[in-house]
């Protein structure tokens with residue numbers, strides 16, 4: 177992709193996300209790109225510091241997140257020469273005059289405001305940008321998650337941003353969509369003819385989507401406790417994966433063609449009503465336990481967490497889609513912190529053969545696994561004969577190892593998404609109505625839990641969650657992949 181010249185302005189330029197993800201991503205793109213003269217990156221935050229102070233901060237905090245093998249001192253120096261800093265309080269209209277001054281000679285360039293601050297500031301920042309005359313037709317705004325805590329607060333944020341920016345200018349980030357394997361899922365589904373006939377209720381028995389982390393709240397306790405796993409992970413990442421997996425083939429890869437189909441999936445989600453809340457959802461909270469043999473405290477003993485918190489750190493949900501393609505196929509969603517392994521994957525279990533003439537155990541069969549973490553890979557399990565005299569079969573995977581096949585370095589999700597935002601490509605960003613439809617399905621689950629009034633179920637750190645999460649799936653005669 178050829179990049180035009182651009183001004184990229186990071187609100188929250190000193191924050192954790194900027195240091196850990198955004199700047200390293202930009203550095204990588206810078207290092208690998210040929211035309212970078214027109215790149216201008218301005219970090220914006222409230223701290224009073226000089227450009228040199230900022231570069232020191234970046235050198236100290238950001239560099240460590242660039243893996244050794246990817247670090248090139250010459251490229252790094254060249255990259256940081258494009259960095260600027262501006263002290264600006266996003267809430268103060270007067271502070272924008274200096275930003276306007278800096279941008280006055282680049283009104284026809286692509287301009288990207290990346291809002292990596294709390295979402296509660298978004299409305300005010302957008303208004304101030306507009307009042308300062310900084311919103312040009314070539315301007316885009318990137319919004320970090322979480323966009324609200326529920327449908328109502330998300331509506332408010334979107335409404336405020338929507339008063340200033342047109343929908344085509346708004347880039348709502350869900351970094352899972354930037355992952356190479358998620359795009360490979362699109363390639364797999366729509367670049368091959370062999371999957372489509374199988375991609376339906378007649379051949380697929382169940383689908384499992386897991387995003388398991390081994391980390392706890394990592395110093396972000398206060399934030400996390402206000403959100404919990406349902407809002408922090410299910411509403412966005414898990415539902416986005418579900419959409420890509422379950423959507424009808426779009427007529428093109430254009431943003432609206434794809435997003436129209438994703439929206440239909442969200443709207444087809446069967447509402448989880450009060451009578452189903454106990455059988456279709458499980459919420460958990462980790463207790464003390466061990467991760468890789470090392471003792472870790474329980475959630476309630478983490479910094480910033482109230483001792484009586486009922487915030488969930490684990491969720492499992494049986495989701496169902498009410499349409500012809502997927503009726504009757506359960507989609508089991510699961511995510512948690514302090515789980516046994518760090519793994520993010522989509523598992524598609526195909527139906528067993530209709531009439532077995534070979535001895536195969538019930539849990540074995542064709543399965544497609546799309547892995548996002550720890551490594552990005554796609555595995556298709558087929559039954560093959562075990563060598564020897566007997567006619568014994570067992571599953572063997574056809575493993576598509578991207579590292580092996582493509583010797584090039586894989587882009588980080590933020591590299592893809594930042595470049596797409598600069599290039600104005602919206603396909604991998606969430607449209608407003610998608611977000612709304614996701615909350616519409618999530619809110620009643622939350623309400624159901626509140627009405628139920630039960631505390632989350634405890635699970636030891638370093639396990640796969642509460643036992644109820646196993647029951648959720650074994651009740652239907654299936655098992656989670658790692659149990660099967």
Ligand code: NAD
Pocket residue numbers: 187188189190191192193194220221222223264265266267291292293294295297320321322
């Ligand atoms: P952080 O607290 O580390 O950084 C916040 C940044 O915003 C700082 O640079 C701070 O100076 C700046 N800021 C705060 N108030 C401001 C104001 N009034 N005007 C200008 N700048 C102001 O937060 P973070 O972890 O970098 O997260 C930023 C955003 O990204 C949040 O919305 C967060 O939810 C989201 N996010 C973070 C992560 C992560 O891993 N850190 C992951 C996903 C989403």
